Structures are given as C-alpha cells and as structure tokens.
Amino acid sequence: MIDLLITNGFVLTLDSHGTVYQRAAVAVDKGRIVALGPDSVQPARRVIDARGNVVMPGFVNAHMHETLTRGLNEDLPLAEWLERICFPIDRAYTPEILRASALMNQLEMIRAGITTFVDIYRYPAVAAEVALRSGLRGVFTPQIIEIPPGVGETLESNRAFVEEWNGRCSRIVVGYGPHAPYTCSDFLYIDVTRRARETNLRVHTHLSETTFEVQRFLREKGSTPPQWLDRLGVLGPWLWVAHGVHLSDEDIDLLAQREVAVVYNPTSNMKLASGVAPVTKMLERGVTVALGTDSNLSNNNLDMFEEMRAGATLQKLVTGDAAVLSCETMLRMATIWGARALGMEKEIGSLEVGKQADIIIVSLESPHLWPALTGDVHNVAEHLVYSANAADVQTTIVEGQILMENRHVLTLDEGEVRVAVECAVRELLERAGVVEYLRTRTTREQGK
Numbered sequence: 001m002i003d004l005l006i007t008n009g010f011v012l013t014l015d016s017h018g019t020v021y022q023r024a025a026v027a028v029d030k031g032r033i034v035a036l037g038p039d040s041v042q043p044a045r046r047v048i049d050a051r052g053n054v055v056m057p058g059f060v061n062a063h064m065h066e067t068l069t070r071g072l073n074e075d076l077p078l079a080e081w082l083e084r085i086c087f088p089i090d091r092a093y094t095p096e097i098l099r100a101s102a103l104m105n106q107l108e109m110i111r112a113g114i115t116t117f118v119d120i121y122r123y124p125a126v127a128a129e130v131a132l133r134s135g136l137r138g139v140f141t142p143q144i145i146e147i148p149p150g151v152g153e154t155l156e157s158n159r160a161f162v163e164e165w166n167g168r169c170s171r172i173v174v175g176y177g178p179h180a181p182y183t184c185s186d187f188l189y190i191d192v193t194r195r196a197r198e199t200n201l202r203v204h205t206h207l208s209e210t211t212f213e214v215q216r217f218l219r220e221k222g223s224t225p226p227q228w229l230d231r232l233g234v235l236g237p238w239l240w241v242a243h244g245v246h247l248s249d250e251d252i253d254l255l256a257q258r259e260v261a262v263v264y265n266p267t268s269n270m271k272l273a274s275g276v277a278p279v280t281k282m283l284e285r286g287v288t289v290a291l292g293t294d295s296n297l298s299n300n301n302l303d304m305f306e307e308m309r310a311g312a313t314l315q316k317l318v319t320g321d322a323a324v325l326s327c328e329t330m331l332r333m334a335t336i337w338g339a340r341a342l343g344m345e346k347e348i349g350s351l352e353v354g355k356q357a358d359i360i361i362v363s364l365e366s367p368h369l370w371p372a373l374t375g376d377v378h379n380v381a382e383h384l385v386y387s388a389n390a391a392d393v394q395t396t397i398v399e400g401q402i403l404m405e406n407r408h409v410l411t412l413d414e415g416e417v418r419v420a421v422e423c424a425v426r427e428l429l430e431r432a433g434v435v436e437y438l439r440t441r442t443t444r445e446q447g448k
C-alpha cells in the first residue's frame, strides 16, 4: 500500500511533452511520485479526491528575500528607499526577528502553492530551521554585502552556514549569495565561485538590475556587469542571477553560452522602476528564464500566479506582440525552468514518475475561474496564468508531506506566526530608528 493517492484531478504534468490528463491519479510513496495517469489508481493509506481541481507541480520561487517590513516604505525614490529605510532596517535584524519573518514568508508561500523557494537574505541558519518545521523546500544563499558594511551576511558567515547545513536535510539546499557586483568585491566573487565549484554548490546574485549599476560598470571598468564577471571566471552553469533587466545582446549571448539562468521578477522591476527584462530575447537565444517574486518590500506579496500574469502582460506590452510568452511558457517559467535554474530539474519542477512529490491542488470552483473547461477543449493553463490567484490553491504537498489541506496549514500555527510577526516588526522598527521617519511620512501623506 502506498502513502498517498490523489485521484480524479485534471493533471497538468509540465513534463517535456506537455502531457495533460483530463482525469487521472497521482500515486505517491516515500516522498516520490511512483505512478501517474488514468490507470494509476491503487490502494493508499491516504486518498485525496481532486475532482474539479487541477493537480500540478508546486511553484519554484527562484528569487526572494524573507523580509518583514511589507508595506512600510512605499513610493520613495530608490536612493532614499535604500538609505532611509532598507539599510537601517537590514542592520537592525536579529536572529529572533528574522525567525518571525521566515515564519511569515513561509506560511504565505505554503498558502500560495510555492513548494521551493530561494531565500537570499539574513541569518540563513534561522530561516533554514523554520523550513525544517514548515516542510517547504528551501534554497538558502546568504546575502553577502561588503559595501556598506553591516547590512548583510559575510563570506565567513556564508561559509559557516554551508559547513553546518550542507547535506543535513534533503529539503534544505545551501549555496553562496554575493548580493551584487556593486556591493561585493571582485575577490569575493572569485572566492565564492571557487568554493562553490569545489563543493558542487551554486552561486546566486543580483545582476544588471538598474541602469545605475550598468552605467557605473561601463564608466569604472569599461565593461557591462556580466562581461566583467565573465572576465573573473564567475559565469558558468553553477550561477543563476536575479533580474537581468539591462542586458545588451552580447550580454544575453554570453549568459546563454555560459549556461547562466536568469530569474525574471516583473512586479519588482516595475515597482522599483528598474525597467523591463528582455525575456523574449533571452528565451530566443537559449537562456533559461525562471520566475521570482523578489521580496515583499518590492512586490508586495508572494503570489506566483500574479507574477506569471504580470510577466506575460508586461512582455506583450513592450514587444507590441500579444502572442509572446504563452500560458504554457509562463507555467514552465514558474515551475520546471525554475528547477533547471537551481540545477534541480531531475528532482522537482514537473509531475513525473521518480520525481519528488512536490504537488499542489488548485481549485477551479470560484466564479473568477468560470467557465472552467476540463474536457477535450480545456482552458486550465489559461485560467492559471490569467485568472487564478494564490487563494485558489487548496492543498500544498512537499516530498509527499501535506503542508496545507483545503487551505488549512498543518505545519505552522497561523495564530502563533501572527503574534510573532507583530512583536518582531515593532522591535525591528525601533532598533532601526526609523519610527520617527515613518511617522513624519505618514503625516505628510495624510495631509495630501
């Protein structure tokens, strides 16, 4: 008898053939998918009837930061945002505050059907402990920032984290996270790349996010950020980068050639007025493009449905071509291509026999998803990209463990997380010394 059987669902596998079953079962045993298809019904200790629902791989959020201060720093120019709010707050985190933040972020991701996330932020060991409890699959690349000092992790803390956590749990993946080429030295990039390659780990960084960054590199180094990193030997299949908004054609060809994946963060790029990543060009030239929410400071939620929709509509607008980035492309970007960017495509990202059972069940019951066609003519992928949202996810499963069932989270106590968040945010703002600034801003806004 197997552990779990999900029956009667509309199964969207996102395998390489794009296989779809109008009504099928997914059989799970010992954390993996052991059978899949219309004839896969078999005795199981636990059966979930997914009639009328979509069964699909969980989302891979390939770039985010587990931050706490959502909605407290809006509508500022980027420089003021960083100087007055972000840096003081980043400096003020303690492990206990980060713990509350990780609980909040992971609770939200379970409820949004994200089964794997990449966290590039502070106190990775604390966040990883939370992931042990939440049941999510987490990739932790501690955010190293050298300039200005004190706002991020360091090479030493990243190294210690890797030593302590590498191989400790199948759901926790460790790597290196130099923040960006304008906050980290060449030496650091060379060093973490060497370490990562020696130990078969990966490196994640922000790259070519703003014109400020690119102009500065052209001025100071006579080279674009990707071309500069390539000269240092940093570009390779071990690296995946966030944003890639301002890339030249040569940059794109270089990333394709070096097999560097890029994470598209459309909402963040719009909100911070960074620009529009050349996603259609990247795909044409063979770059793997994944999808990410970025942090709740620049999004502000962790909803991959919204991200798929924003990502597709933004590219249609800027290319002037309504046919670019199909629904299936967006779904792949949010799942299997994310897995590929992390070097995990053999394990996760699609529903296939032998893969980890990272599965979500999405309801088509709400009026915003009518008419839901699930027969020979079906519009499921279309609904997932253009109409659905995180609240339509009913059930979230990682490695065969049910983390949420019928929107009831089983691994974390929502009341407890809420109290922890309320206490932590007060302490964080006070420690950061930004309460007075926020009060003045709020008063100013009310006067408008």
Ligand SMILES: [Zn+2]
Residues within 6 Å of the ligand: 063, 064, 065, 206, 242, 294, 295
């Ligand atoms: Zn980011």
